[in-house]
Amino acid sequence: MQQHRPLPDVTVLSDHAEVPGLGFLPVNTFVVHAAEPVVVDTGLSTPGKDFVAELASVIDPADVRWIWITHPDRDHTGGLWSLLEAAPQAKLVTTFLGVGIMSCEWEVPMHRVHLLNPGQRLDVGDRQLVALRPPLFDSPSTTGFYDDRSGALFSSDCFGGPMPSPEVAESGDARAAGDTLRDTQLLWASVDSPWVHHVDEAAYRATVDPLRALDPSAILSTHLPPAVGMNGQLLDTAAAAPSVPPFVGPDQQALEALLATFEPA
Structure with a gap:
């Protein structure tokens, strides 16, 4: 994992996952250094990952609230x-x-759960985190937020995109993707939010406009390097998502053709 500090009170722990045929998807965790510190998402579950050890290089895990x-x-x-x-x-x-989905696999400690719906606020001591549903999402439980002190927008999967290399995925700056950024974000929108091709476009764009009004200091997506000073570009790309061709993945014939290129074990 790489560490970045896009804002004075936000640290990003950047990781990535390779998506064959698409590229290298950033997988970020964020630490909001509030009076009551907040960890946003907790990384990959692949073997060999020690999330708590990585987090400890940024904050004592016992201090997380x-x-x-x-x-x-x-x-x-x-x-x-x-x-x-x-x-x-x-x-x-x-x-x-979200609790219901997690409970299908784990025993969720309900006495430690804080339920929050889009539109509600969480007081973390020195700031309010305003829960919201981003325009693009792949889970009905998705809830990002706006930090009213730092001005950062935490957007979950929205605005994400696979990057051309692991180095770019963990670069700490979305501009590192260069001219490919718009296309890769639109590809990801089609992969991750396929429902966007079936919406009323005017109604959908009305979900993007409130983010323009927020004018965040940074857009922090779990699946994009931190984006500072890129609001117009990213919001315009998100607004265009309904108009791009739907993603169609490889089928069995393509898989068999790929397997045929492998050398025998």
Whole structure:
């Protein structure tokens, strides 16, 4: 993992996952250095990952007071259960549906859950975190937020995109993707939010406009290097998502053709 500080009170722990045929998807965890420190998402669950050890290089896990899971996909919850053990005073911020999804696999400690819906606020001592549903999402439990002190927008999967290399994925600056950024974000929108091709475009764009009004100091997506000073570009790209061709993945014939190129074991 690489560490970056896009804002004075936000640290990013940057990791990535290779997506064959698409590229290298950033997988970020964020630490909001509030009076009551907040960890946003907890990384990958692949073997060999020690999320708590990585986090300890930024903050003593015992000091964490809130763990905000933007939605319970496994690339967001990899270190959740070990962090709950290492941070005994921390509360798990999620939705009612998020608890239900996680409960299919784990025993969720309900006495440590804090349920929050889009539009509600979480007081973390020196700031309010305003929960919101980003325009693009792949889970009905998705909840990002706007930090009213730093001005940062935490957007979960929205604005993400696979990068051309691991170095770019963990670069700490979305501009490192260069001219490919718009295309890769639109590809990801089609992969991750396929429903966007079936919406009323005017109604959909009305979900993007409130983010323009917020004018965040940074857009912090779990699946994009931090984006500072790029609001117009990213919001225009998100607004265009309904108009791009739907993603169609490889089928069995393509898989067999690929396997045929491998050398025998």
